[in-house]
Amino acid sequence: MSTNIPALHLPRHADSLLSAEWLFLHDHLPPDDWFNPDYAYKTSTWLAMHSRIQQRQGRLQQTSNAYQDNRLDWANYKSQTLRQLSSHIDHLHGHHSIEDGQYFPRFVRNYPRLTAGFAILDNDHHTLNAALHDLQQSGRALYRATLEDQRLADTLHQQLGQVGTLLSRHLSDEEDLVIPILGLN
Ligand SMILES: [Fe+2]
Ligand SMILES: [Fe+2]
Structure with missing residues (x-):
């Protein structure tokens, strides 16, 4: 006699706030199949948007790392950061x-079982928007800075790291x- 034990799907991120019970749709579309041609035409736009966000975040952190490691002078650090920051925010x-x-x-209406999961994502947006506000304030201070300001660069470095983690x-x-x-709709 066969028993049907439901598969347990785990969130992909080590620090995920999601509960495994919200991943029931992974029974039908697990992460390994997200780029399968049967689904990619519906999933890839969202994934590509996220990958562009990660790229912009990565470029800002690289610029900040380069300045912190003395591989980039103040003038170039300032101009590159200002250019990258406003577009990212x-x-x-x-x-x-x-x-x-x-x-x-719309997703909550169609999948009421995911209400608590989307509440976490909504709360993330509030946390991120507050962190982006702080980052923007530092960006404004950077724009106004006429002299090299290591403390401001340190603050920006720390704030960028925080946004990156979030x-x-x-x-x-x-x-x-x-x-x-x-993918499934
Ligand atoms: Fe998103
Ligand atoms: Fe989001």
């Missing part, structure tokens, strides 16, 4: 507002909930 605010205003409410966990958790919904 603008994209993220736009991204969060579309998710909060359009996508997440983003990495949030994007992974969001994909764990959202990508199977997109």
